[in-house]
Structures are given as structure tokens and as C-alpha cells.
Amino acid sequence: MLKTIGLRSVDDLFAPIPAEYRLTRDLNIPRQMAESEIVDFFRQRSRENGDGYTSFLGAGAYFHYRPVIIDSLISRGEFLTAYTPYQAEISQGTLQSIFEFQTMICELTGMEVANASMYDGSTAAAEGVMMAVRLTGRRSVVVARSLHPEYREVLATYATHQGMPLSVAGFGDDGRVNLRELEKLITPETACVLIQSPNFFGTIEDVAAIADIAHKHGAMLVVSIAEAVSLGIVEPPREADVIAMEAQSFGVPLGFGGPYCGVIATREKYVRQMPGRLVGQTVDKQGKRGFVLTLATREQHIRREKATSNICTNQALVALMVNIFMTVYGKVGLKELAKQNLAKAVYAAGQFAKHGKVLFGGTPRFNEFVVQTSEDPYAINSRLLGHKMVGGLPLKKFYPELGNAALWCCTELTTRSAIDTAVGLVAESERSVRSSSTKEEVEEVAR
Amino acid sequence: MKHITRKATRHVNQNEGLIFEKSSAGKAAWKLPPLDVPEVDTAALLGASERKDLGNMPEVSEIEIIRHFTRLSTWNYAIDLGMYPLGSCTMKYNPRVNEAVARVEGIANGHPYQPEKISQGALHIIKTLSEQLIEITGMDVITLQPAAGAHGEMTGLLMVRAYHQSKGNARKKILIPDSAHGTNPATAAMVNYAVENLKSDSRGMVDIAALEAQMNEDVAALMLTNPNTLGVFEQDIHKIADILHAKGGLLYMDGANMNALVGKVRPGDFGVDVMHLNLHKTFSTPHGGGGPGSGPVAIKKALEPFLPTPVVTTKSDGTLGFDYNRPLSVGRVRAFYGNFGMFVRALAYIQANGPDGLRQTTEDAVLNANYIRKGLEGTYDLPYSTPTMHEVVFSDKVQLKKGVRTMDIAKRLIDYGFHPYTTAFPLIVPGALMIEPTESESKEEMDLFIEAMKSIAEEVEEDPQTVLDAPHSTRVSRLDETAAARKPVLRWKPAM
Numbered sequence: 001m002l003k004t005i006g007l008r009s010v011d012d013l014f015a016p017i018p019a020e021y022r023l024t025r026d027l028n029i030p031r032q033m034a035e036s037e038i039v040d041f042f043r044q045r046s047r048e049n050g051d052g053y054t055s056f057l058g059a060g061a062y063f064h065y066r067p068v069i070i071d072s073l074i075s076r077g078e079f080l081t082a083y084t085p086y087q088a089e090i091s092q093g094t095l096q097s098i099f100e101f102q103t104m105i106c107e108l109t110g111m112e113v114a115n116a117s118m119y120d121g122s123t124a125a126a127e128g129v130m131m132a133v134r135l136t137g138r139r140s141v142v143v144a145r146s147l148h149p150e151y152r153e154v155l156a157t158y159a160t161h162q163g164m165p166l167s168v169a170g171f172g173d174d175g176r177v178n179l180r181e182l183e184k185l186i187t188p189e190t191a192c193v194l195i196q197s198p199n200f201f202g203t204i205e206d207v208a209a210i211a212d213i214a215h216k217h218g219a220m221l222v223v224s225i226a227e228a229v230s231l232g233i234v235e236p237p238r239e240a241d242v243i244a245m246e247a248q249s250f251g252v253p254l255g256f257g258g259p260y261c262g263v264i265a266t267r268e269k270y271v272r273q274m275p276g277r278l279v280g281q282t283v284d285k286q287g288k289r290g291f292v293l294t295l296a297t298r299e300q301h302i303r304r305e306k307a308t309s310n311i312c313t314n315q316a317l318v319a320l321m322v323n324i325f326m327t328v329y330g331k332v333g334l335k336e337l338a339k340q341n342l343a344k345a346v347y348a349a350g351q352f353a354k355h356g357k358v359l360f361g362g363t364p365r366f367n368e369f370v371v372q373t374s375e376d377p378y379a380i381n382s383r384l385l386g387h388k389m390v391g392g393l394p395l396k397k398f399y400p401e402l403g404n405a406a407l408w409c410c411t412e413l414t415t416r417s418a419i420d421t422a423v424g425l426v427a428e429s430e431r432s433v434r435s436s437s438t439k440e441e442v443e444e445v446a447r
Numbered sequence: 448m449k450h451i452t453r454k455a456t457r458h459v460n461q462n463e464g465l466i467f468e469k470s471s472a473g474k475a476a477w478k479l480p481p482l483d484v485p486e487v488d489t490a491a492l493l494g495a496s497e498r499k500d501l502g503n504m505p506e507v508s509e510i511e512i513i514r515h516f517t518r519l520s521t522w523n524y525a526i527d528l529g530m531y532p533l534g535s536c537t538m539k540y541n542p543r544v545n546e547a548v549a550r551v552e553g554i555a556n557g558h559p560y561q562p563e564k565i566s567q568g569a570l571h572i573i574k575t576l577s578e579q580l581i582e583i584t585g586m587d588v589i590t591l592q593p594a595a596g597a598h599g600e601m602t603g604l605l606m607v608r609a610y611h612q613s614k615g616n617a618r619k620k621i622l623i624p625d626s627a628h629g630t631n632p633a634t635a636a637m638v639n640y641a642v643e644n645l646k647s648d649s650r651g652m653v654d655i656a657a658l659e660a661q662m663n664e665d666v667a668a669l670m671l672t673n674p675n676t677l678g679v680f681e682q683d684i685h686k687i688a689d690i691l692h693a694k695g696g697l698l699y700m701d702g703a704n705m706n707a708l709v710g711k712v713r714p715g716d717f718g719v720d721v722m723h724l725n726l727h728k729t730f731s732t733p734h735g736g737g738g739p740g741s742g743p744v745a746i747k748k749a750l751e752p753f754l755p756t757p758v759v760t761t762k763s764d765g766t767l768g769f770d771y772n773r774p775l776s777v778g779r780v781r782a783f784y785g786n787f788g789m790f791v792r793a794l795a796y797i798q799a800n801g802p803d804g805l806r807q808t809t810e811d812a813v814l815n816a817n818y819i820r821k822g823l824e825g826t827y828d829l830p831y832s833t834p835t836m837h838e839v840v841f842s843d844k845v846q847l848k849k850g851v852r853t854m855d856i857a858k859r860l861i862d863y864g865f866h867p868y869t870t871a872f873p874l875i876v877p878g879a880l881m882i883e884p885t886e887s888e889s890k891e892e893m894d895l896f897i898e899a900m901k902s903i904a905e906e907v908e909e910d911p912q913t914v915l916d917a918p919h920s921t922r923v924s925r926l927d928e929t930a931a932a933r934k935p936v937l938r939w940k941p942a943m
Contacts, residue, residue: 001814001818001890002814004818004821004822005814005817005818005821006821007817010810010814013810013813013814013817014711014712014813015834016679016680016682016833016834016836017680017682017711017712018682018684018685018717021684021685021712021713021716021717022711022712023710023711023712023713023716026802026803026806027582027583027710027802027805027806028582028802029579029582029583029797029801029802029805030798030801031801031802032798032799032800032801032803032804033798033799033801035544035799037798038544038548038795038798038799039544039547039548039551041548041798042548042551042554042572042791042795043551044568045551045553045554045568045569045571045572046551046552046553046554046568047553047568048553048565048567048568048571049553049554049557049565049566049567049568049569050553050556050557050558050561050565050566051552051553051556052553053561053565055558055561057558057560057561059560060782060783061558061559061560061783063556063558067476067477069476069509069512069513071550072513073512073513073516073517073520074735075546076516076517076520077525077526077527077528078520078521078522078523078524078525078527078528079516079520079523079525079735079736080525080527080541080546080733080735081525081526081527081531081538081541081733081734082523082524082525082526082734082735082736083531083533083536083538083734083736083737083866084734084736084737085523085736085737087524087857087858087861087866087867088923088926088928089858089861089918089921089922089923089924089925089926090522090523090524090861090866090918090921091522091523091524091736092519092522092523092922092923093518093519093520093521093522093523094519094523094736094737096463096465096519096522097516097519099465099937099938099939100465100466100467100939102937102938103465103467103503103938103939104504104505106938107501107502107503107504108501108502108504112938113937113938114937114938116737117737117738119594119595119598119739119781120594120781120782120783121782122779122781122782123594123598123780123781148782150779150782150783151782153756153778153779154778154779154780154781154782156778156779157605157755157777157778157779157780158637160778161605161608161637161638161639162637162639163639204493204496231498232498232501233489233493233497233498234493234496234497234498235493235495235496235497235498236498253550253555253556253788254555254556254557254558254559255549255554255555255556255557255787255788256554256557256558256559256566256569256783256784256787256788257559257782257783257784257785257787258594258739258781258783258784258785258786258787258788258789259594259738259739259741259786259787259788259789268937271935271937277737278935278937279937280931280932280935280936280937281931281936281937281939282926282927282928282930282931282936283926283927283930284923284924284925284926284927285924285925285927286924288923288924290923290926291926292926292928292931294928294931294932294935294937295932295935296932297932299629300597300629300630300632300633301628301629301630301872302629303629303633304629304632304633304642305632305633305635305636305642306636307629307633307636309633309637310597310600310601310630310633310634310636310637311595311597311598312595312596312597312628312629312630313595313596313597313725313727313734313737313738313739313740314595314737314738314739315594315738315739316735316736316737316738316739317733317735317736317737317738317739318735318738318739320735320736324512324516326504327466327476327505327507327512327515328476328477328509328512329476329477330470330475330476330477330501330504330505330506330507331470331501331502331503331504331505331506332475332501332506333475333476333477333479334501334504335498335501336477336479337477337479339487339489340479340482342487342489342492342493343482343484343485343486343487344484346484346487346492347484347485364492364493364494364496381562382562385562385564385565390558390561390562390565393560412479412480415483416483416484419484
């Protein structure tokens with residue numbers, strides 16, 4: 001090949017690079033490894049990474065069963081190793097599956113259009129808010145404190161340089177957005193209100209009431225959904241103007257936080273301000289149905305600095321996992337799946353309530369709940385770890401006002417015996433704290 | 448059609464409607480275990496929030512789902528089927544060991560909030576990949592948090608802004624060459640910088656005189672792709688860096704074309720201050736029909752305080768953990784820690800290659816692009832004769848005389864069994880054909896490609912209509928994109 005090109009050595013190919021910058025040594029990285037060594041390396045890392053633990057963690061990343069056919073199908077090279085479907089004639093597989101994905105997201109969210117995916121739930125929420133800013137011509141945003149704290153952080157990062165002032169509406173004793181406080185924060189400059197439902201505590205927000213308040217003041221309502229399985233049994237936020245979703249629960253592995261699958265869904269009239277790719281139906285020269293990427297004039301490769309977003313690469317293969325999951329469970333299965341999640345959480349919360357305090361009890365919730373304990377949840381959790389169990393997420397870091405509280409999650413994979421064991425360990429902790437405090441009192445009296 | 452029948456064949460498979468069109472009540476592909484806790488009364492628990500109906504969600508059996516998606520898959524082209532010479536996209540082979548290790552139990556099922564004590568495996572992977580990417584780029588520090596290239600650009604420019612802000616002036620604009628990817632200007636806008644275009648010179652490189660004239664204290668950074676989108680290495684790179692640095696500006700490098708450099712030259716050594724990588728291009732993680740990607744951002748020491756939170760650190764007891772306490776951070780750009788599954792695949796790729804393998808990968812990628820350039824020079828117009836690195840850009844100037852444009856040639860290439868090259872980009876070349884073979888292609892595959900391209904050029908002369916009407920061999924012919932955009936149908940609806 002070198003001879004064909006008319007060169008003597010490979011080095012001649014790199015002549016355009018000034019000699020002083022050319023690397024004259026090996027990169028300082030380990031030698032080539034055989035496939036068996038690579039597999040060994042990652043098996044070893046796996047053993048150091050919570051393999052074999054039972055977990056009660058949720059908080060925006062949920063452990064649901066993944067039907068095996070998801071991986072069988074997404075491993076097909078024609079899906080796995082294809083690029084973005086710009087060349088429609090040889091991308092109909094990807095395009096049609098995205099069209100089905102968009103349809104099912106619309107069915108589940110009650111919205112009219114959905115895009116082909118965003119990076120994740122947090123960036124989808126931020127982009128959903130920016131959409132509302134463009135649509136209303138207003139700039140400020142009211143965010144619920146019951147929105148995932150890391151989603152709030154991401155929004156703050158995006159908002160800083162967009163000139164979008166943020167204010168935060170707290171939650172009441174019922175674990176939901178404090179409506180009076182919310183209304184006070186809305187001004188004629190408020191572009192939108194951003195909430196999550198079920199919210200970070202697992203509690204279902206009064207979406208209709210919040211929508212009324214927002215709309216009364218000419219602001220839009222953006223609703224984030226972090227636990228997609230809730231859509232099987234919880235009424236979707238139909239009053240929302242934009243829904244920004246995380247679809248990880250639908251067949252996407254936890255994978256230490258990513259890749260996941262964000263989605264934005266909205267009303268048809270807002271579609272031209274939507275970020276991200278969209279697939280539309282059309283016909284070919286013979287009138288045969290086919291699918292193409294469409295409304296690209298919103299996007300960066302056409303509009304450059306005037307685009308609705310800079311997003312290019314999205315989460316297509318993950319959206320395909322979500323698509324297959326939705327197809328497997330379908331109209332009946334999703335409902336039954338959601339019911340099991342609800343039943344497990346109801347049972348667990350009931351058991352915990354016998355020993356600790358379950359917060360926000362009177363409000364409807366899905367598969368997460370907050371347990372307040374006498375002992376620091378970090379201490380409780382380190383004891384659970386000894387039983388190969390990961391307890392609920394301690395909330396001190398995000399919500400110091402809740403004291404010794406932790407966010408527990410149950411899914412269809414959480415067994416009754418695991419719940420009973422965890423409850424038993426928490427009960428033990430409560431008893432020992434109580435008896436030691438009694439002892440202290442006794443000692444004080446004695447002194 | 449005479450040219451193609453020798454090389455490519457067609458085969459029949461079933462038509463496949465939308466999944467909703469196969470649905471009927473009672474079919475199911477799921478089964479849940481019996482409930483081991485008491486049943487609940489959902490109406491009583493949820494009240495008005497209870498959902499009664501799931502609308503038009505499908506009901507189908509497992510074999511129907513398998514056939515549905517398998518049939519759909521056969522309508523796609525893919526790297527696994529043949530050369531995919533999309534310039535700027537680096538469509539290289541996606542090794543299957545990457546997929547296998549990403550699915551090992553503890554790696555696939557690790558929860559992002561599980562205690563650090565039982566997350567040492569994942570943290571070890573993040574740390575190891577970080578260190579190796581730093582060595583490969585010659586930079587000082589890195590964040591793996593951004594989810595894709597454009598997200599990395601945003602993260603990089605946020606750090607650029609924070610850096611200037613810390614010096615008292617955030618500055619106003621970003622210089623972007625006219626050959627740049629569309630994400631560059633779109634990103635600058637998201638970080639509230641104005642965009643100023645920078646002209647290319649006759650060699651297709653940054654015009655040094657123009658840069659000198661446009662550079663001033665309002666410029667925060669120059670966003671440069673190197674090699675640029677013509678596949679040309681910016682030979683005056685250090686002069687460019689000096690001009691920027693002299694006025695306090697920073698050099699941002701879009702690492703989309705890093706496949707031309709790994710193991711041969713390091714951006715950190717030629718004056719780059721901030722850069723992003725695309726793990727889904729250079730480091731072999733699959734494109735998956737449009738994503739997921741991963742866009743780590745590597746920076747010089749001076750920008751370290753501004754890294755997104757959290758940052759992986761080694762604690763006093765030698766274990767790894769996350770550091771959230773970084774007061775000067777630009778904040779978070781994504782929940783959790785980034786597209787971790789892509790880190791696993793990229794690290795497996797680096798391990799499989801080692802220093803010698805990575806160097807050879809780059810050499811082969813550049814050799815392949817030059818081989819294609821040689822093979823097609825004379826048949827297609829080469830607007831810039833500057834030496835080619837990993838990709839080569841032709842134009843349709845010769846074929847346009849017969850009314851045939853780059854997109855027509857691209858569509859005809861489909862009939863020869865190849866995915867088209869990138870069309871009509873970069874914008875500085877009218878009617879561009881941008882070809883990037885990557886290191887994955889053998890001489891045999893490239894010869895087939897060159898032969899196909901030459902054959903199409905002949906067809907343009909003898910029978911241009913065949914090319915204009917292409918593709919002829921696909922399930923659907925050219926689709927009406929105008930109609931799709933004019934009256935968008937973005938979801939299926941049941942017939943009334």
C-alpha cells in the first residue's frame with residue numbers, strides 16, 4: 001500500500017506534523033492484553049463492586065428485571081454498529097424502531113410528541129426548561145426542592161450562563177411542593193415551574209393544582225419523571241406542557257449511573273422548539289411508507305449557533321432497550337409490573353413504620369419512601385453491609401432538615417424476606433439507641 | 448445496473464409493519480413471579496392519581512418481538528456488514544469483548560449511590576481510564592462526566608468561562624473556523640459566548656494573518672478541530688497557540704479526529720489547553736444508531752479547580768472515593784458520573800491495544816485514507832492537495848457537469864453494498880465527499896470501495912440517470928423529506 005501511494009515508510013505519512021511534537025517513545029500505558037486477561041481484569045473489578053448485594057437504593061436509578069431478549073436484540077450488529085440514521089434508505093430498522101419508541105412514550109406520558117432521546121433525565125429536565133424559556137420569552141424558573149437534587153444541580157449549571165435565575169419552592173409536611181410558597185415565587189418573568197412526580201421522596205405531586213397555579217400566571221409546567229415504571233399505575237402528568245423523563249427503569253442496566261435514556265415529550269404545537277432528533281413518517285418515490293429524521297432545521301448541524309440545543313449524539317441504543325422493554329410488558333404487563341412495585345413498597349413502609357418513622361405517610365406514593373431513624377442511617381447501613389445489604393440512601397447530604405432520614409426503594413425484585421431482614425436490622429438499631437438513651441437518662445439521674 | 452451485479456447481491460425478507468399493527472388483546476411476552484406480599488387496593492392508595500388505562504400500548508408475543516426487531520435490523524447497514532466510510536464519525540470495528548465485559552454482573556448492576564466501600568471496582572475503572580487518557584492526550588487532568596462530544600464541548604467551554612472569570616473577565620466570544628462541526632457554534636451559544644467565524648487559507652488551514660487580526664482580549668478561546676475536517680493537520684498549531692496565549696486566550700481542541708493522532712502526537716504537547724474526546728469514535732465504543740457516546744474533557748492544570756463535581760480521589764486509607772467539595776467547580780453537567788458503561792468499553796479497547804497497538808491503529812488509519820486518496824485522485828476532484836491524515840475530502844465538481852451531486856453518488860454507493868461517505872461537509876468544500884476508512888478496513892475492502900467509486904464515476908458519464916435515481920436495491924427508494932417536515936407525522940395513531 002505504501003508503494004501504491006509512493007511513500008517509503010509509514011513515518012512519511014506523519015511528515016505534516018512538525019517533528020518537535022511527534023512522539024518518539026511508547027505511550028506509558030500497560031502492554032497489550034489478551035482477551036482472557038481483559039475479561040479477568042473486569043471480573044475482578046466486578047467482585048469489588050457490590051456484586052451479590054441486595055439493595056434498597058433507588059433515587060433516580062432503579063433495579064428492575066431486564067428481559068433477556070433486550071440484550072439478544074440490541075446485540076445484533078445491525079443495531080449496535082450502525083450510525084445515526086441520516087441515510088434513510090439503509091436505516092429503516094433504526095428509524096422505524098425510533099418511531100415506535102416515540103409513539104409508546106406519547107401513549108405513556110399522555111403527550112403528543114416525543115423525541116428520539118436525550119442524554120439522561122437530568123439533562124432532559126434542563127433542556128425542557130430551556131425550551132419553556134424560548135417558548136414564553138421569559139427567563140426565570142421556579143424549581144421544586146422535591147426534584148432530584150442532582151437534577152437541580154445540573155439545571156443550575158445550564159442556567160448560570162443562560163441568564164436564567166432559579167428559585168426553589170420547598171415541600172410541606174406531606175412531602176409535596178408547598179403550593180402557597182410556589183405561587184409566591186412565580187412572577188411575571190417566570191417561564192416555567194419544574195417539578196418531579198413521583199418526586200424524589202417517591203411521593204406523587206398534585207400535578208393538576210401546580211399546573212393551575214403555573215398557567216394562571218402564564219408560566220409553563222415542566223414535569224420530570226425519574227421512575228418510568230410508575231407510569232404503569234400512576235396517572236401521567238397530562239396537565240404538563242413538557243415532560244422530561246428518565247427511562248432507565250425500562251430495561252436499562254444500572255451500570256453505575258449510565259448510559260441511561262432521557263426523553264422529552266410535549267404538545268405538538270411546541271415541537272419546533274424541541275431539542276434533539278425526531279423521526280417522522282413519509283413515503284418514498286413509489287408511495288411506500290418509510291421513516292426519516294425530520295425537522296432538522298432545529299438542530300446544530302443545520303442551524304449552528306441558532307439551534308435549539310447543541311445535542312448531536314444521543315442515547316439511541318439505550319432508547320432501543322427501552323423500546324423493547326415497553327414492547328415486552330405492553331399494555332397489561334406494565335400495569336401489573338407497577339402494581340407489584342407498589343405492593344412491595346406498601347408492605348415495606350408498613351413494616352418500617354412499626355419501628356421507625358415513615359415520613360409523608362398520608363400522601364399517595366409509588367415505590368420509594370423516607371424512613372426517619374434515631375440512629376444515623378450511615379451507621380445503620382454499615383451494619384446492613386455486613387449482611388450483604390445496601391440500605392436506603394441517607395438524605396443528610398441533600399436534605400439536612402430531615403435529620404436521620406433515608407430514602408428506601410422497593411421494586412418487583414425486592415423479596416419479602418429481604419425486606420424483613422432489613423426491617424429487623426433497623427428495628428434492632430432503634431431498640432439499642434432507645435435503651436442506651438434510657439441508660440444515659442438513668443445515669444444522669446443517678447449522678 | 449451492469450456494474451453492480453458482480454459484487455453485491457440482494458435477498459428477500461418479510462415486510463414488517465409497526466408493532467402496533469400486530470397487537471391484539473391477550474398476547475403477552477412477560478411473566479411476573481407470584482407476589483410474596485399482600486395485594487394492594489390501588490384505587491384506595493392512589494385515589495385520583497390511579498391510572499386506569501395504558502392506551503395503545505402493544506400486546507404481542509415473544510417470538511413476534513424477536514422477529515419484529517430482527518427483521519427491522521436487517522434493513523440497517525452497519526459496520527458489521529461492510530465499510531462505513533463516514534468522514535468525521537470514525538466508524539471503526541466495535542470489539543465484542545467490550546460488550547462482554549460491560550455485562551459482567553457487578554459492573555452492569557452497580558448502583559451509582561452504593562457505598563464507596565463496595566464501589567471500588569467502578570472507581571478503579573474510572574481512575575485507570577482517566578490516567579490512560581491523560582497519557583494519550585498529554586494533558587494534566589480529565590473529567591469523564593460528559594455524555595457525548597457536544598456535552599464535552601459545553602463542559603470544556605464552561606471551564607474556559609470559569610477560568611477567565613477567575614481572572615476578572617469572562618470575555619465575550621469564541622473563534623470558530625469555517626470548517627468546524629455544527630456543534631461548536633451551538634455549544635458556544637449555550638455557554639453564552641458570541642461566535643466569530645475564522646477563515647481558512649488556501650491550504651484548508653487556519654489563516655494565521657486572519658487569526659492575528661481577529662485575536663484580542665474579547666476572545667475567550669479558539670475551538671479548533673485538529674486534524675481539521677479536511678483531514679489536514681494544522682501545521683502552524685504552535686503559532687496558533689502562541690497567538691491565543693499572548694492575548695490570554697485558550698486553545699480548545701475538538702478531539703473528533705483524535706484517531707489520526709493517538710500514539711503519534713499529543714495535543715497537550717502542542718499547546719492545547721482544553722479538549723474533548725469521543726469514546727464512541729476514537730475508542731471503539733459502538734455508535735448504536737446514534738448513541739450513547741461519551742465525551743471526556745481533558746484540561747491543563749490551570750483549569751483544574753473548575754472541573755465538574757464529583758472528582759475521583761484517592762483517600763488517606765488508599766481507597767478511592769468521590770470528592771464533592773470543590774468550591775470553584777462549574778457544577779454538575781449530568782446526574783451521577785457519566786456514561787460509565789462506555790468507560791468500561793473504552794478501557795477494554797486500550798487494554799487490547801497497548802502502546803504499540805494504539806500507535807499502529809493510528810498509522811493504519813492514516814495509511815488507509817491515503818490509499819483511498821491515491822485510488823480516487825483523478826476520478827474525483829481533490830479541492831485541497833494538502834497532505835491527508837485519517838480522512839480525505841473530494842468534491843463533486845467533475846460529476847456536477849452531468850448534473851450529479853455528492854448526495855446522488857452517495858445514494859448510488861448504497862447499491863454497491865457500502866454505506867455512503869459524509870456528504871456536503873465540511874461547508875468550505877462545495878459538494879464535499881468526506882471519506883474516513885479507519886484502520887479497520889483491509890486492502891481488499893478498500894479496493895472494492897475504490898472500484899465502486901470509479902464505477903459510479905463511469906456511470907455518471909454514460910448513464911447519469913441511474914445515479915440520480917439511486918438507490919435501486921433498497922427496501923424503500925429515496926424518501927420524501929420535504930413532506931415529512933411540512934406535515935410532521937411523529938407517532939402512530941390507530942385508524943379511526
